[in-house]
Amino acid sequence: MSESDSGRTGLTVLIAGGSGFIGTELTAQLRAAGHTVLTLVRRPARTPTERSWDPEARWLKTALIDQADAVVNLSGASISRLPWTFRYKREILQSRILATSTLSDAILRAESPPAVFVSGSAVGFYGDRPGELLTEASVTGAGFLAKVSDAWERAAAPSAARTRLVLARTGLVVGRGGGALKPLTLLAKAGLAGPLGDGAQLWPWISLHDEAAALRHLVTESELQGPVNVVGPVPAPAGSVVRELAEQLHRPYWLPTPAWALKAALADAGRDLLLADQNVSSQKLAADGFVFRDDTLEKALAAV
Numbered sequence: 001m002s003e004s005d006s007g008r009t010g011l012t013v014l015i016a017g018g019s020g021f022i023g024t025e026l027t028a029q030l031r032a033a034g035h036t037v038l039t040l041v042r043r044p045a046r047t048p049t050e051r052s053w054d055p056e057a058r059w060l061k062t063a064l065i066d067q068a069d070a071v072v073n074l075s076g077a078s079i080s081r082l083p084w085t086f087r088y089k090r091e092i093l094q095s096r097i098l099a100t101s102t103l104s105d106a107i108l109r110a111e112s113p114p115a116v117f118v119s120g121s122a123v124g125f126y127g128d129r130p131g132e133l134l135t136e137a138s139v140t141g142a143g144f145l146a147k148v149s150d151a152w153e154r155a156a157a158p159s160a161a162r163t164r165l166v167l168a169r170t171g172l173v174v175g176r177g178g179g180a181l182k183p184l185t186l187l188a189k190a191g192l193a194g195p196l197g198d199g200a201q202l203w204p205w206i207s208l209h210d211e212a213a214a215l216r217h218l219v220t221e222s223e224l225q226g227p228v229n230v231v232g233p234v235p236a237p238a239g240s241v242v243r244e245l246a247e248q249l250h251r252p253y254w255l256p257t258p259a260w261a262l263k264a265a266l267a268d269a270g271r272d273l274l275l276a277d278q279n280v281s282s283q284k285l286a287a288d289g290f291v292f293r294d295d296t297l298e299k300a301l302a303a304v
Contacts (some may be wrong), residue, residue, distance in 0.1 A: 007221030009034055010069060014051070016040045016099055017120070018072030021025050021178035022079070022170075025212040026072065033216065038068070040075075055099040055214060065110040070219045071163075072117040073156070077100035079145070080180045084269045091262045096120075100155035107159040118166045118218050119156040123204050124232060124278050130201070130277035136227040136284055143276070144268040151159055153227070166218050166269035171231035172241075174300040175208025178274065181304070184245055193246040193256035194264060194276045199239025204231035204280035207294035207303060217290045224288055231280045236297045238274070248301050 017023045018039030027037045040060075052232055053060040055075065063069065076096040081088070091179045096179045100119055107113050126134045127141020153167050172177040187193050206214070214230045246253040263272035286292075293299040 008216075009220075010036075010068075010239045011069040012036045012038065012218060013070045013072060013219060014038045014040065014064060014068040014114075015072045015074065016053075016055075017076065018035060019080075019282075021175065022075055022173060022208065022211055023074045025175070025208050026074070026215050027267050029212050030219075031122065033220070035220070036062050038064070052103070055102040057097065057297060058102050058105070059220060060102050060106045060109075060151050063193070064081075064110045064134045065106045065114060068114045070262045071107065071114045071117045072215060072219065073100055073103050076078065076120065076152075078178075079122075079124075079269075080178070081114075082183060082269055083266060084144075089144065089268070093151065094150065097155050097245050097265070100152060103119050104156050104159040107162050110162070111163040116164045116166065116219055116260045117156070117159050118168055118215055119153070119159075121153050121167045121169045121227065123169050123171045123229065124272055125153070125227075125276055126275075126278055126280065127277070128271070128276040128302055132227075132279065134278060134280045136229060143272045145272040150211065160225070164223070166222075166225055167227040168218065168230045169227055169280075170211060171204035171206050171235075171278075173211050174205050174297075174302045174304060175211075179208070181245070184242060185246060186248070188242070188249050188251045190244045191251055192255050193251060193253045194257060195239045196242065196257050197238070197259035198243070199237060201238050201275055201277035202235040202279045203238050203241055204229070204235045204278050205297060206232045206302065207300035209295050210292050210300075213293065214285060216289055217288070222288050224284070228285055229280050229282050230285065232297075232300070233282055233286065233292055235279055241297060243300050244297055
């Protein structure tokens, strides 16, 4: 490995969840920057850059960890898939714990552990916290996503004994074709966009480009460790997000959905995804030298 003004170059990065919404963009950005990306797949490998693993069986060849300069964990069932049935809530939790524990255990066993392990987490860690500025020092909140995020981070924690561990607490990712924006886009296209609850709850968003760029920064240019909020510089009221989305799609913004209806129809998903009020700070990431390309919601949605 060599150092340059733009960060470490020529790294081999092993990604779990590399074919997902965020992982695909991260893979593209890393390769464009000259890094080698290997992706973990839950089937026989079909290309020279794929490697097989089985997190449900807690199986991963330690040799793969020995070959990697960095490991990035984005594996887990999508929280934007609705509704959250009891069975699917179990999958949301278990998919994250099994994948993260498998990677963490392999790092502990490795003869040559990676220099950094960036493991996914979420701003759901903080729960619903109106009127409070949320930093990485804030304690965990209440709710299903808070419990999932806390358990997710605890599963990664043992690896800190062998590597620099970063817990990337991601917000609402605004990008084409996936993420939490997908169900909102479907509503808007159907002409059903409007305030969710009173629409004043703050949503910590980030564009897909900046999400991947921030993860790349944490791998190749940073020495940060522990939790890092991966969110845009200014959170936006939920009503502004949905209104701007409707305007970009040339659809009306008119049909309010009361909070009680969201809670009744979607239960934990309504409370944790749509109604939670979270003023999450990105100051730690910005102070580390990361520069947002999409620093306003309008820029992020226009890119989509």
